[in-house]
Amino acid sequence: MAEYHNSDTASWDAGQVRREQPAPSHPASQRPKKRRRRRRRMHPLLFLLLHLIFVALASALLGCAGWLLFSDFCSFNRAGSPPVEMVVEVSSEDTVDTVADKLKAAGLIEYPWFFKLYANVTHAEEKIGMGSHALNTDMDYHALVLGMRSSAGNMTAETVQVTIPEGYTVAQTIAVLAKNGVNTEAALTEAAQTADFDYDFIDNESEDISRLEGFLFPDTYEFYVNEKPAGALNRLIKNFNSKIDDELLAAWQEKGYDLKEIITVASLIERETDGTDQTNIASVIYNRLDGPGDKAGTNGLLQIDASLLYGLPGHEGAITQTDLETDTPYNLYLHKGLPPTPIANPGLAAISAALEPAETEYYFYALGKDNRHHYFATLGEHTAFVQSDQYGG
Incomplete structure (x- = not known):
């Protein structure tokens, strides 16, 4: 065995390490240094000035925006000009969002999104009700919401759609409303008899439901379930009032006919x-x-059978000679002129016909087997038709 020397091992290790390690590049102390560019610092006073300018601009912008919103909220942006009244319709299909859009379209607000925010915060949907609301440009947001209130209910209340057919009487109309849950028949009848309605063509002194006859306009309506009965009836009367052609009515008034007679x-x-x-x-x-x-x-x-039957409630079957001789105010075989009230609630076509009748010389009509009315100028012509095989529906 060869003799072992520490010096040999140390010598080999050092050489081996030098051979296996890559030759170093420049020592760290000798590496070229990169020169960093010094950033120029903004003068503190200039920085403060720019900061103040930015704050002022931001405050001004926010202030202007805030003032515009505040002006819209308080209706200041519409001050200085005469108030303009607008009618806004709210139906059961509307939401706070659609109401805000309608207010914008009517020129009552400028920023619908801001009104929606206000309405949501104040729970306006619990105050706004269905119907036609008369509003004006002087109203602020709070007044607009109050102006759209309805004593009958609000946008969150349950509603029902009801169609009133043309030619229904007051009693039949009340029955349809009660059947659909608008209110009870008894409550609606009491309102028809005793409630005050703000129209000069309604006789508020009378306590007979016939005082509303002719003025409950047949149409399709949205009612609240358990709506106040007077409010429900008033909705129909208001609709009737909106359908009357004032110009045509004035022409008939010159001939001596008033509104009630025309509707009769x-x-x-x-x-x-x-x-x-x-x-x-x-x-x-x-x-x-x-x-x-x-x-x-x-x-x-006038000798109109429909009026005769109106004066005989509960009548069934064909008209008899006894019926013709029964003296009621609605028996137009006995009493000249018009009956004391309308006998039904006419639709728009019938009202238009009453205001614009055909110009003829007819005094008689009778229903033929062809299910059409035949018209005659003389009693002789009428009698001959009635005695012919063409007569009878």
Whole structure:
């Protein structure tokens, strides 16, 4: 065995290490140093000035925006000009968002999103109700919400859609409303008898439901379930009032007919025909009213069966001779002129026919087997038709 020397091992290790390690590049102390560019610091006063300018600009922008929103909220942006009244319709399909859009379209607010925020914070949906609301440009957000309140209910209340057919009487209309849950028949009847309605054509002194006859306009409505009965009936009357052509009505008033008489004529037309010949029926009625003692010999008697039957509630079957001789205010075989009230609630077509009748010389009509009315100028022509095989529906 060879003799072992520590010096040999140490010598080999050092050499081996030097061979296996890569030759170092420049020592750290001798590496070239990169020169860093010194950043110029902003002068503290200039920085403060710029900061203050930014804060001032931001405050001004926020202040302007805030003032615009505040002005819209308080209606200051509409001050200085005469208030303009607008009518905004709210239906059961509306939400706070759609109401805000309607207010914007009407020129009552400028920023719908801000009104929506206000409405959501104040729970305006619990205050705003369905119907036609008269608002004006002087109203702030709070006043607008209050102006859209309804004593009958609000946007979150349960609603029901009800269609009132043309030609229904007040009693039939009340029955339809009660059946659909608007309120009870008893409560609606009491309101029809005793509630005050702010229209000069309604006799608020009377306590008979016939005082509303003719003025409950047949249409499709959205009602609140358990709505206040007077409010429900008022909705129908208000709709009627909006349908009247004031210009045509004024022309008839010059002839001596008032609104109630025109609607009474319209109700007779409504109940006497299916709607295909309403203007001819109107002409017969007016010819008889305006020509008592005429050559046809009607002497102002309208002789309309529908009116006779209205005065005989609960009547069933064909009209008898006893019916014709029963003296009620609605028996137009006995009493000249119009009945004391309308006999039904006419639709728009019948009202239009009453305001614009056909110009004819007819005094009679009768229903033929062809299910059409046939018209005659004389009693002889009428009698001949009734005795022919063409007569009878």
